[in-house]
Amino acid sequence: MTPFDYIRPATIAEAVAAAATPGAAYLAAGTNLLDLMKGGISRPTRVVDISRLPGLDRIEALPDGSVRIGALVRNADLAHDAAFARAFPSVAEALLSGASAQLRNAATVGGNLLQRTRCSYFHDAASACNKRSPGAGCDARGGENRLHAVLGWSDACIATHPSDFCVPLVAFDAVVEIEGSGGRREIALEALHRLPDAAPERDAVLDPGDLIVAVRLPAAARNFAAHARYLKLRERTSYAFAVVSAAAALDLDGGTIKSARLALGGVAAKPWRARAAESLLAGASPGLPAFRRAAETALAGATPSGDNGFKIELAQRMVARALSLAAAGTPARVPALPASPFSSTAGALHVA
């Protein structure tokens, strides 16, 4: 591993100043960054360890009904916070479906949002990759690309964003609070990750030194607690990234859908909000006919980027299934196999 200077700032202001230098990288838990550094994919000359910054590890219920999650809250702690999991069960389910206990114990909220793609050519220094070295080409285009994007991809890059957590978050209009050299600002999570267009080297709209300090879920997200699910199709039952995933949530009024939320994971370079499908569901009666129409609408613009045409129909089926599960109701406890299509909803509590 290339040597680097290690800095442990005491305040947010010190962190932002230290990380604004070219070649600097923030280190939260390191579960993604360390592997990239070991493989020589990421070679920061300065590592700014934010893991001990004070005040960023809290989950706060705000007076307006929203909840503010500090950037350093661990994935496992958030999923197991009883009040949080009750109000936002599909977010907890998505978190518990990711990685393994050891990783969820360490991984932070900010790091999860900014984890890099799992495209294997990105991780292989011997392959051409526009994300790693702009202009080098993209070996995934003619290579193994079953798992690559079907929405929002460009000729320059067909990679997907791997996070589970981001999928329900984007469905619920999460907002990201950022501290940068110019002070504090906030943007919708939906606007954080970039589609690749001609510049896939930029995953997110952040500038050097920009520090994510918190993620907020608005009060309106609470309306879906009784009918919210995350569904994740993996090539193994556990401990694998999503081939395709879907977060579906319904606010039901008797036999009618008052409002719906829908987002997809594993299909694009960002968590993919399906707004047109949501509009179609509003006012409809819950059931397979409406769910299938929503699924078709959600994938309407999808095109294969390689040998992955199957993902389009798969994603449609996942949407219909996730909506059906949401309509059936949030299970009282997170199933023993969180988000698995093979899990019985009557499962036991999963302990990370």
Next chain:
Amino acid sequence: MAKTHITMKVNGAEVEGLVEPRTLLVHFLRETLSLTGTHIGCETTHCGACTVDLDGKSVKSCTVFAVQAEGSEILTIEGIANADGSLAALQEGFRMMHGLQCGFCTPGMIVRAHRLLQENPAPTEAEIRMGISGNLCRCTGYQNIVKAIQYASAKVNGTEFREAAE
């Protein structure tokens, strides 16, 4: 490369060392402290052989810089046996239930299972399987590892362990 002085508590003992910032915790444990029970299987955060407890939580020590663990409390496989040196319930379980073959994954499995049983003293089979899903074993097919953990759970809880019919 400038070195940093770090201190931490490993298996109850205060330890210190001089490390480069890029030194991984697992290398510090194995090479500086000669605690070679913690294994390195993949060094890419996948296999779980390097699992240790860091401040009461399972983590993969190949994905932590030693400097990140400064001031922490670490528990490794060397700290699992009972104070009198006799085998802990989990170690006994792995022995009685044949929970290991080559033994390479075993330290990570036991340290992970130790924490799992702290968090959930009577896990179901599905909870055990999910709980150890970050620990890969190339030999056993996991069946006897699950039994070993069930054995330990029963022993600690004073309940009877009965092997499920196969």
